[in-house]
Amino acid sequence: MPPSITTKSFIPFIQRxxxxxxxxxxxxxxxxxxPAFWGEAGLSGYRHFLHAGMAPVFAVCxxxxxxxxxxxxxxxxxxxxxxxxxxxxxxxAAVPLILSSVLAMFAIYxxxxxxxxLRIHRGSxxxxxxFIVLYALLPLGRRPGESDSRFRVE
Amino acid sequence: MMKSxxxxxxxxxxxxxxxxxxxxxxxxxxxxxxxxRAVPVHLIPLLDxxxxxxxPDDDPLLPFSSKQTCALxxxxxxxxxxxxxxxxxNPAIAAGRPGHPWIWMDSRTGTQIPLSYRSWPGTYKPExxxxxxxxxxxxxxxxxxxxxxxxxxxxxxxxxxxxxxxSGNLEINCLACHDADPAHDQAQYAVQIxxxxxxxxxxxxxxFALVTGSAKDMTDTYDYQMPEPPSDPKLxxxxxxxxxxxxDSQQKVFFDIxxxxxxxxxxxxxxxxxxxxxxxxxxxxxxxxxxxxxLTCVDCHxxxxxxQITRGYEGESETSPNPLADELTCQGCxxxxxxxxxxxxxxxAAPVPQHKGLPPVHFERLTCTVCHSGPWPGxxxxxxxxxxxxxxxxxxxxxxxxxxxxxxxxxxAKSAQGNIAPHNLIWPAFWGSLKDAAITPLPLRLVxxxxxxxxxxxxxAGGEGNRPVLTEESIKQGLQALAALPDLPGKPVYxxxxxxxxLNGEQNLQSMDHPAARPxxxxxxxxxxxxxxxxxxxxxxxxxxxxSPFFFGTVAVDSPFAAVNxxxxxxIAFEGLDEAYTRVFAFSFRFRPWFKIVTLACAGxxxxxxxxxxxxxxxxxxxxxSGKE
Numbered sequence: 001m002p003p004s005i006t007t008k009s010f011i012p013f014i015q016r017x018x019x020x021x022x023x024x025x026x027x028x029x030x031x032x033x034x035p036a037f038w039g040e041a042g043l044s045g046y047r048h049f050l051h052a053g054m055a056p057v058f059a060v061c062x063x064x065x066x067x068x069x070x071x072x073x074x075x076x077x078x079x080x081x082x083x084x085x086x087x088x089x090x091x092x093a094a095v096p097l098i099l100s101s102v103l104a105m106f107a108i109y110x111x112x113x114x115x116x117x118l119r120i121h122r123g124s125x126x127x128x129x130x131f132i133v134l135y136a137l138l139p140l141g142r143r144p145g146e147s148d149s150r151f152r153v154e
Numbered sequence: 155m156m157k158s159x160x161x162x163x164x165x166x167x168x169x170x171x172x173x174x175x176x177x178x179x180x181x182x183x184x185x186x187x188x189x190x191r192a193v194p195v196h197l198i199p200l201l202d203x204x205x206x207x208x209x210p211d212d213d214p215l216l217p218f219s220s221k222q223t224c225a226l227x228x229x230x231x232x233x234x235x236x237x238x239x240x241x242x243x244n245p246a247i248a249a250g251r252p253g254h255p256w257i258w259m260d261s262r263t264g265t266q267i268p269l270s271y272r273s274w275p276g277t278y279k280p281e282x283x284x285x286x287x288x289x290x291x292x293x294x295x296x297x298x299x300x301x302x303x304x305x306x307x308x309x310x311x312x313x314x315x316x317x318x319x320x321s322g323n324l325e326i327n328c329l330a331c332h333d334a335d336p337a338h339d340q341a342q343y344a345v346q347i348x349x350x351x352x353x354x355x356x357x358x359x360x361x362f363a364l365v366t367g368s369a370k371d372m373t374d375t376y377d378y379q380m381p382e383p384p385s386d387p388k389l390x391x392x393x394x395x396x397x398x399x400x401x402d403s404q405q406k407v408f409f410d411i412x413x414x415x416x417x418x419x420x421x422x423x424x425x426x427x428x429x430x431x432x433x434x435x436x437x438x439x440x441x442x443x444x445x446x447x448x449l450t451c452v453d454c455h456x457x458x459x460x461x462q463i464t465r466g467y468e469g470e471s472e473t474s475p476n477p478l479a480d481e482l483t484c485q486g487c488x489x490x491x492x493x494x495x496x497x498x499x500x501x502x503a504a505p506v507p508q509h510k511g512l513p514p515v516h517f518e519r520l521t522c523t524v525c526h527s528g529p530w531p532g533x534x535x536x537x538x539x540x541x542x543x544x545x546x547x548x549x550x551x552x553x554x555x556x557x558x559x560x561x562x563x564x565x566x567a568k569s570a571q572g573n574i575a576p577h578n579l580i581w582p583a584f585w586g587s588l589k590d591a592a593i594t595p596l597p598l599r600l601v602x603x604x605x606x607x608x609x610x611x612x613x614x615a616g617g618e619g620n621r622p623v624l625t626e627e628s629i630k631q632g633l634q635a636l637a638a639l640p641d642l643p644g645k646p647v648y649x650x651x652x653x654x655x656x657l658n659g660e661q662n663l664q665s666m667d668h669p670a671a672r673p674x675x676x677x678x679x680x681x682x683x684x685x686x687x688x689x690x691x692x693x694x695x696x697x698x699x700x701x702s703p704f705f706f707g708t709v710a711v712d713s714p715f716a717a718v719n720x721x722x723x724x725x726i727a728f729e730g731l732d733e734a735y736t737r738v739f740a741f742s743f744r745f746r747p748w749f750k751i752v753t754l755a756c757a758g759x760x761x762x763x764x765x766x767x768x769x770x771x772x773x774x775x776x777x778x779x780s781g782k783e
């Protein structure tokens with residue numbers, strides 16, 4: 001590591017990059033999945049391709065942020081309880097969201113279970129989306145003059 | 155002269171009698187079941203076509219009529235003849251899913267055109283080519299079960315009124331399906347058709363009747379009831395002889411009639427045979443898994459008295475009056491039907507598949523037959539010979555692998571229902587006229603008369619089979635000859651190999667794409683392979699690779715004009731899919747293992763984080779409860 005970049009400054013930088021990637025990935029996944037959300041059929045075509053292509057990157061970023069931010073959110077030392085709660089709810093929703101997509105690729109579940117997995121994927125995506133939007137918007141709603149550090153996780 | 159008058163009077167009485175016949179109000183003896191599953195013994199008198207009993211010492215001895223023998227007192231012929239096997243010329247019957255066409259071949263003119271009386275897109279009605287029912291039966295009656303067009307409409311056959319009296323009707327041959335006698339010989343039927351012995355055709359297939367002679371050789375005034383020796387002693391009038399011991403003491407004859415028709419009866423018309431260098435004969439090819447499991451064709455393809463047999467495809471119930479049309483399908487037996495009051499799946503011990511790991515989207519995009527039916531797809535679609543197209547089972551049939559017409563299978567193509575299904579494919583080849591952007595085939599008779607000197611070479615038999623070969627020059631000659639006709643409705647074209655050819659201003663051949671040149675495809679469902687040999691059993695890569703036969707296998711072009719045969723089509727051209735996307739998507743499957751590893755690892759880490767912090771939270775709760783905090 002170059003001497004000018006310390007671990008203390010590098011980690012927050014990576015966190016910000018991962019945070020941006022999560023938001024962008026979320027937007028991408030949402031946009032590609034939304035048109036097929038209401039139908040019985042799954043995604044198809046290029047939208048499916050983009051959705052499936054972005055998903056693992058998104059999962060890695062979410063996992064990285066979870067690893068990096070979990071201690072702070074566990075302490076609830078600063079920030080609103082709602083914000084911290086959103087973080088944990090995001091993680092809780094992410095598990096079925098990820099597992100329902102990847103387990104369908106193994107020869108484990110039959111047709112009915114596959115359809116159930118699709119419904120779980122959609123359902124958990126709804127909750128995941130709600131929590132991640134809330135988590136991203138809550139810091140913007142701080143009172144004037146309030147320190148940014150309230151929502152900073154280091 | 156007297157003979158002609160007598161013939162005319164008899165014909166008049168016959169027509170009047172037929173016209174006055176009414177559908178019986180009361181069900182006939184054999185049409186109402188008492189519920190017994192035992193097979194009724196058919197020890198019955200033989201009746202001739204006028205409903206008169208036949209005795210072994212009759213002179214002349216007449217052939218029994220299946221219509222009269224089976225239907226006069228026991229079975230309602232009027233209802234039976236509405237069945238799928240007999241109703242092809244009834245315009246009121248819905249065409250249903252496209253099926254195997256009749257393929258009219260004429261090697262001298264390089265013609266290979268799919269025909270059907272049913273309105274299947276891509277086929278032509280015989281009358282469009284000025285083919286009368288009489289001519290149609292002459293050509294294709296070899297594999298007709300009788301009835302339908304074979305029960306002559308004199309308006310449709312104005313030139314054959316006298317010949318109809320000589321040869322008789324081609325009645326429904328009940329024995330073609332229901333005769334379980336191992337000595338039943340359906341190949342005799344084709345022999346009698348060729349000799350125009352229509353009246354004798356059904357009897358000839360039975361084990362106890364021997365038919366000789368040829369009605370075709372008789373004069374228009376020949377009277378089969380009072381036959382006189384023909385003037386030429388070499389000509390033999392049609393006659394039948396019954397095997398000694400056929401009649402019992404009451405002049406009755408035993409027919410081994412079954413409801414549960416043996417597959418061998420169906421096979422006469424519905425055999426298919428894969429050919430190619432890696433095929434070593436029929437003995438190397440397995441039957442349909444349903445037959446291997448002990449079922450018969452009629453376990454799935456069922457009908458009642460009206461003989462509206464189920465064809466077995468999904469959606470058939472929309473047009474079929476058969477009450478089981480919705481149930482006797484792949485899904486009906488193996489998956490049941492949603493919303494049914496009682497379980498339907500598992501019929502006849504049909505295994506209920508789990509389809510583990512198969513995304514449900516496959517059930518929306520593909521028919522069951524894609525993965526389960528036909529030969530395992532190879533790099534190129536195979537050649538297949540069929541009974542209807544190649545006359546399998548007939549005497550003296552061309553056994554060469556390359557015998558025309560060339561039918562390719564399996565071709566995965568988008569069906570009319572919008573999903574992909576395995577099909578058989580044939581490339582039409584015919585001379586037509588182009589008018590207002592539409593191509594209509596010219597009557598073959600006109601083409602044959604107009605192109606007497608066209609140079610068609612035929613490859614010799616011995617592996618390749620006899621097949622026509624047209625050159626650019628011969629096509630030009632043909633088009634020029636047709637253009638010279640005074641009343642041709644449009645510009646002459648020759649269609650072959652997926653292209654239409656016409657002459658440009660410089661009298662050179664000009665090729666164009668045209669819907670009429672597109673291949674005719676019909677879905678296939680047999681032979682069904684075992685589940686362990688279904689596509690996808692080895693994983694997604696059975697189909698989702700950059701060179702998988704399902705998407706990127708090739709379909710050869712076969713036509714008399716060699717120049718268009720060099721470029722095969724890729725399967726995806728028939729599937730209605732985006733080739734670039736399909737290739738990229740297939741390529742992405744290389745990374746699928748990594749996708750699984752990465753996402754599973756992420757999910758695992760997230761679960762661990764949640765577990766660790768849940769445990770820590772629990773510890774805090776315990777500390778708080780114990781008063782430590």
